[in-house]
Amino acid sequence: MSTNIDPARQESAGNAPASAASTGAPVTGAGVSTATDAETTAGGDAIDTGTGRAPGSSATVIEPEPGKRKLSTAKAIQEAIAQEMRADDSVFVMGEDVGPYGGIFSSTTGLIDEFGADRILDTPISESAFIGAGIGAAVEGMRPIVELMFVDFFGVCMDQIYNHMAKIHFESGGNVQVPMVLMTAVGGGYSDGAQHSQALWGTFAHLPGMKVVVPSNPYDAKGLMTAAIRSNDPVVFMFHKGVMGLGWMKKNKRSIGAVPEESYEVPIGKARVVREGTDVTVVTLSLSVHHALDVAEKLEPEGISVEVLDLRSLVPLDRDAIVASVSKTGRLIVVDEDYQSFGLSGEVIASVAERQPQLLSHVSRVCMPDVPVPYASQLEYAVLPTATRIEAAVREAVAK
Amino acid sequence: MTLYPELTDEKRRELLNSMVLIRTYEEAILREYHADKSPGFDIGAGLIPGEMHLAAGQEPVAAGLGAHLTKDDAMTATHRPHHVAIAKGVRLREMTAEIFGRETGLGRGRGGHMHLFDPETHFSCSGIVAEGLPPALGQAMAFRRGGGDRIAVAVAGEGAANAGAFHESLNLAALWKLPVVFVIEDNDWGISVPRAQSTSVTSNADRGAAYGIPGVRVEENSVEGVYEACGEAVARARAGNGPSLVEVHTLRLWGHFEGDAQGYRTDLEGVPGRDPLPTYKQALVDSGAITEEDYNVMTASASERVEDAIDFAKASPTPDPADALDYVFSEGARS
Incomplete structure (x- = not known):
């Protein structure tokens, strides 16, 4: 039985240094260094x-x-x-x-x-x-x-x-x-x-x-x-x-x-940098990861370097990985297919604001606005966090 | 009071003894609950804070049902759980410590009186009406998969029979022929709403027919009647013949919760005369199954056990506020 609130246990899942958050190639390659992850896991008793x-x-x-x-x-x-x-x-x-x-x-x-x-x-x-x-x-x-x-x-x-x-x-x-x-x-x-x-x-x-x-x-x-x-x-x-x-x-x-044929685990509570970049961090998850990667690929020839962080888990939330990425780029865009208000996007921004507010020179969100999902395709795609909306948000972020 | 001829005097003494222990317990909790809440009633104050739903008058259900169960059977119960917990054999000291919100309690003070979990006796309860039924199905599934004749019992109030989870659970249990017994305690009142104003049928046992399972209503609040009805239902489940539904027309001797003035209750005047405990005791004295002296020994022994549990709870440490975030997960922590 724990006798105290262990501050480390209240932090994100990997209480290893944020710099150890796994990085790798885009998910197309799923190239994650085994050694890096072994170290991260060993250091994170959570x-x-x-x-x-x-x-x-x-x-x-x-x-x-x-x-x-x-x-x-x-x-x-x-x-x-x-x-x-x-x-x-x-x-x-x-x-x-x-x-x-x-x-x-x-x-x-x-x-x-x-x-x-x-x-x-x-x-x-x-x-x-x-x-x-x-x-x-x-x-x-x-x-x-x-x-x-x-x-x-x-x-x-x-x-x-x-x-x-x-x-x-x-x-x-x-x-x-x-x-x-x-x-x-x-x-x-x-x-x-x-x-x-x-x-x-x-x-x-x-x-x-x-x-x-x-x-x-x-x-x-x-x-x-x-x-x-x-x-x-x-x-x-x-x-x-x-x-x-x-x-x-x-x-x-x-x-x-x-996908490996053998049985293996992806640790619950650990985000992954699926594309490294220097100008702006896109924190996202699920299908939106792919839209973000598409945008990153498209903008690369223009010299806009987008880092994409795939959260993979919401609970526990890998706040260290979020802060680590934003500390590199200074700009944060959260892309979330869930409703905008009172949800994940605000939580991600708060993770940075509470820990390192000075890091943030730009914050924005590309989310599902607070409206039920419409039926007609024209309406649905007007509210989904599409690549078009993400691209506009990235351009706005780097223009500052 | 109907006595069933096939019961031995020894079994009768067991049933009475169980009822006495439960009543002694509820009276002691009543005393402790109100001890430091006066002159003004403050629900959050005192050694036992929060809502308190006591089961005095419903002892026949607990005693008659519990007599058929072993430690290895599972039971899910309701917001009014003490009587069936005691009859199931839940550890009295640890349960009492939980009610007092102590670190030695069943849930280390995290659960409270509506959320008692005792893995040793596979007992649990839920404060949400009818929602204790679905987990009992899964316990029964696990027991059947493990072989043997363990069963799961879901206890609910008559109000639960109007909730969706009740009907979903009866259908699924019947469909999969699970070793489950559903027991409805009909105490006539859903807080302040009388049964006739909430329920379209006179007997919830009739609802068993909708799912192709036996349904029996025990009209008299009699421990021996419950014992007989539950005996058949339990035997059926143990034999692999599927679930049954038993409804007992019982009695809420006190308020819905402590502090309930029961101004809505039109039957209040007649309630003390319907108390099943003195009635059963007298029937056993009259039949020669017990003497007055036997009964005095029973009550003294029950008091000793109950006061020991209360002393244990009071002597136990309260949880450390520094541990307030523990036990959300078994592995790692919420970030």
């Missing part, structure tokens, strides 16, 4: 995703070289789940259409063929009942992965999520763990309207007791899913439909990328 692991599991591999094999994000998620299910009988999947259909956004394709209906459970449309059942199973030592088909549906089951899944560990004084993954699809851009297009990660991150991860690419998706399943805490795993590599939706070119 990251300990391996404890409580079932006996017999092999040593934890953290962010290995990506290799040459390419997978879509959806396949990377499926592979992470399958590998953990092979290694640990207590892992199972539950949700709507996760069985023969394979998940509406292909998060569970093929799993029922290998693991059967006893471990890949299609549920009724009863989100409170089956998310609550996941909680009860986790409390008794199982490791459920429960899919909430669209994050927008949280309204019908939020009590189980934020009053139970997220609070039991705390209310029990640490005596009861809830090692559960709540997997859910987020994001818009395909005219699905106001009830099927939201990001909403800020809502989950705002409420204490849930870790929240939001991968932008196949490599991180596999590693974060593996870390989420192995975590002894509840983890909300939010995948954007636009990064899954689905055949029936406009595909992002980086939704297929190199």
Whole structure:
């Protein structure tokens, strides 16, 4: 039992020096130095995703070289789940259409063929009942992965999520763990309207007791899913439909990328510099990472150097990595597909303002304005944080 | 008071003893709760702060149900949890320390009386109406996967039967034939709203039929009636035959919470006469199952246990404010 508030534990996940925040090539290459990450992890005692692991599991591999094999994000998620299910009988999947259909956004394709209906459970449309059942199973030592088909549906089951899944560990004084993954699809851009297009990660991150991860690419998706399943805490795993590599939706070119065949973890709570730059920092996550990278590539010939930081996790938030990047560029743009007010973008800016306000010569936001997501494509793309809006924000920032 | 012929005197003494322990406990918490809240009532003041929902009058449900359960079965309960927690065998000292908000409590003072978690007896409760049902399903899933005959019991009030989570849970438990028993405590009142004003059916047990599971209503607030009904439901679940629903028409002897003047309550005058404890005691004396002396020994022994738990709580340290941010996560910390 901790006897004091340890200041280090209140800082961001990696309490290693900010300079150790991993850097690497753009996500297309997923080129992360293994050595750097090993050091960062060893120095950050806040990251300990391996404890409580079932006996017999092999040593934890953290962010290995990506290799040459390419997978879509959806396949990377499926592979992470399958590998953990092979290694640990207590892992199972539950949700709507996760069985023969394979998940509406292909998060569970093929799993029922290998693991059967006893471990890949299609549920009724009863989100409170089956998310609550996941909680009860986790409390008794199982490791459920429960899919909430669209994050927008949280309204019908939020009590189980934020009053139970997220609070039991705390209310029990640490005596009861809830090692559960709540997997859910987020994001818009395909005219699905106001009830099927939201990001909403800020809502989950705002409420204490849930870790929240939001991968932008196949490599991180596999590693974060593996870390989420192995975590002894509840983890909300939010995948954007636009990064899954689905055949029936406009595909992002980086939704297929190199993924190691072996099992590995991407540590929860660690951001990643996916493109280094010197003029302006774009802090973002999920699909918006790719828009930011597109803008960075476009502006490079003009001599505008954009650094792109992919947060990857919201809880814990890697504030060190944010401050480290802004300390280099002096300009901060937050790009967030979630609603602008009272959310992630303000939190990112506050992280810098509270620690190093003198660093900030420019701050701006490219977010979803405070409006429900419109249906008509012309309207939806007027409010999404598109590459066009990001480019304008970058040009404005560097013009100062 | 109906007595069931097949019960032995020894079992009857056990049931009465359980009811006595619960009543003694609730009376002691009542005393401690109000001890330092006068002359003006300040809900946040005193050794036991906050809302306090006591279960006096509902002992028959707890005792009759608890008698069929083992430490390894799971139970989820409500905002009014003490009686069923005691009947489930939750550690009395640690539970009391939690109610007093002490570091030695079940939740180290983080939970409080509506949020008791005892992993040793697989007991938990939730302050949100009907939301204790879904987690019980998952506990039952885990038990079934582990083999054996462990079951999960979800206890809820009659108000919960009008909430969505109740219906979702009954359907899913029935669909998957989970080893679950749903127990509804119908104490006639949803805080101040009488049951007739909130519920479209006269018996919530009838709702079992909607999900193809047995539903039984125990009309008399009788521990032996509960014992019999729950015995069948528990046996059915243990045998792998799926869930059941039992509703007991019980009695809220006191207010919804302490400080509730119950001005809305039209039945108040008749309430003391419906107290199930003296009724059952008298029935057992009359039947020869116990003597007055036996009963005195029971109450003295219960007092000793309860006062020991209260002494333990009072002697325990309060949590250190410096630890207020602990236990959000088991690994790492929120940044």
